[in-house]
Amino acid sequence: MTSGLIQRGFPQVRLRRLRRTPALRELVQETRLSVEDLIYPLFVQPGSGLKSPVASMPGVFRFSPDLLLEEVAAAVDLGILAVLLFGLPHYKDELGTAAYDDQGIVQETVRMLKKHFPDLVVITDVCLCGYTSHGHCGVVRDGEVDNDQTLPLIAEIALSHARAGADIVAPSDMMDGRVKAIREKLDAHGFSQVAILAYAAKFASAFYGPFREAADSSPGFGDRRSYQMNPANRREALQEVLLDVAEGADLVMVKPALAYLDVIREVRETVLCPVVAYNVSGEYSLVKAAAAEGWVDERQVVLEILTGIKRAGADLIITYFAKDAAQWLRQG
Ligand code: PBG
Secondary structure, rough: OOOOHHOOOOOOOOOHHHHOHHHHHHOOOOOOHHHHHHHEEEEOOOOOEEEEEEEOOOOOEEEEEHHHHHHHHHHHHOOOEEEEEEOOOOOOEEOHHHHOOOOHHHHHHHHHHHOOOOOOEEEEEEEEOOOEOOOOEEEEOOOOHHHHHHHHHHHHHHHHHHHHHEEEEOOOOOOOHHHHHHHHHHOOOOOOOOEEEEEEEOOHHHHHHHHHHHHHOOOOOOOOOOOOOOOOOHHHHHHHHHHHHOOOOOEEEEEOOOHHHHHHHHHHHHOOOEEEEEEEEHHHHHHHHHHHHOOOOHHHHHHHOOOOOOOOOOOOEEEEOOHHHHHHHHHH
């Protein structure tokens, strides 16, 4: 198939012919980013009238539910179809009980959003790290994060989110077997229609730094390397993805995005379900900082990054730039 290209060369072949005018370039563009590709992550905290800036993420705020509603209305107006919710509970304890409280911050917010925006796709992050006093994503026993003791709690969180009306639950804890545990729990309680977006290939990344300020979810001791993946491992990422699909994941995620574009590509070619990439907090903050210094053109850099993630194979992109990107795409 490529032999024609190889045999003929310059001067018969001139690739610049199709780059000559804006219309020609538009016509042969291979990858198109659109607002439907974007998922908008949001932080919600208890209270009212609150819109607290996150210092390391200029333009990102922790909203109380009332103001979150306005933010979501603006996103919906721009054509954004889906949001991903992170909650900041008003208390933390060893077992992260606020995470599976039916009156918890995420549960209340999901109910409110579904009431005002029944068509909005509401995705919830299912994890313990923002809710535990030690900041780990699971139950700590003898200084270690215990996989099997964590599973019932993760399933309990997912169930309470489903009860509140979440369309998709997204486990980000990286315990083995959590997708299966969640699927069984949801099905046993009549929520077979609720989908699971697995943070399947989630790497132990320094790019989560700003998020941990936003979500107040830093581990109190040690790090997350005993459950999140080694950034050096590609084959293991595929194992994670295949296991999550086998356990019942409806969508799979690669996270972070930019240092893992090869993983996104390979996952896209390995599974048939939608592939989601998370353009994480640190990737956002790097662009924001450079743009604030006037070193890069924010709009162009963001659209280039998001297009690159899509070209790598992502069907959907979770990004803090969702609203800005939607606006820029609309302006054309
Ligand atoms: C919770 C979670 C994290 C992120 C999403 N869910 C942080 C972590 O694993 O420490 C990171 C998102 C981002 O950096 O934007 N487990």
